[in-house]
Amino acid sequence: xxxxxxxxxxWGILIALWLFVMFTLGALRRDLEAPPExxxxxxxxxxxxxxxxxxRVSRKRASNLVVTSGHLSGTVIPLGSAPITIGRAPDSTxxxxxxxxxxxxxxxFPHEGQWVAEDLGSTNGTWVxxxxxxxPTVLQVGQSLRVGQTVLELRK
Numbered sequence: 001x002x003x004x005x006x007x008x009x010x011w012g013i014l015i016a017l018w019l020f021v022m023f024t025l026g027a028l029r030r031d032l033e034a035p036p037e038x039x040x041x042x043x044x045x046x047x048x049x050x051x052x053x054x055x056r057v058s059r060k061r062a063s064n065l066v067v068t069s070g071h072l073s074g075t076v077i078p079l080g081s082a083p084i085t086i087g088r089a090p091d092s093t094x095x096x097x098x099x100x101x102x103x104x105x106x107x108x109f110p111h112e113g114q115w116v117a118e119d120l121g122s123t124n125g126t127w128v129x130x131x132x133x134x135x136p137t138v139l140q141v142g143q144s145l146r147v148g149q150t151v152l153e154l155r156k
Contacts, residue, residue: 062115062141062154065108070150071097079154083109086147087120100124100148108139115139115154124148 065084067075077084077094084093087105096105102122108115118136119126126133127146139145145152 061113062139062156064155065094066153066155067094068144068151068153070148072150079110079115081110083107085120086150086152087122094152096147096150098148098150101150105147106133106145108145111138117145122147 065077086094087103089103104120105122106126107118116136117139119133141154
């Protein structure tokens, strides 16, 4: 082959390689920085959906949320009247350093004197015991709530 053809092939391969690198970096930047389509910059508060009723196991009122397993094991969060968000996002009430948790994974909120757990569309799901949450569910004192590899429990 002539030297001109070899030089053009080398330049062509070099340009193709740089285009591939630039497109890959652009895609990574868009995925990491931009909010999902249709999402606003700030999360909007949602009205509390009606929780799925479960039989009452005990009449004790929960006063603490305790992390029983995971990186934050032993952490105690006092329960008040404000909702608790759980996830990897820095603005969550309980920020979990868990690769299986979503940025905004789950929410606990008070409803008629009980605490209700709700999955916020997480990838790996939120579990109460061995049941995956599909609707807001009333949590009883002593019931376990799993978010990724972190296990939480309502306690008196």
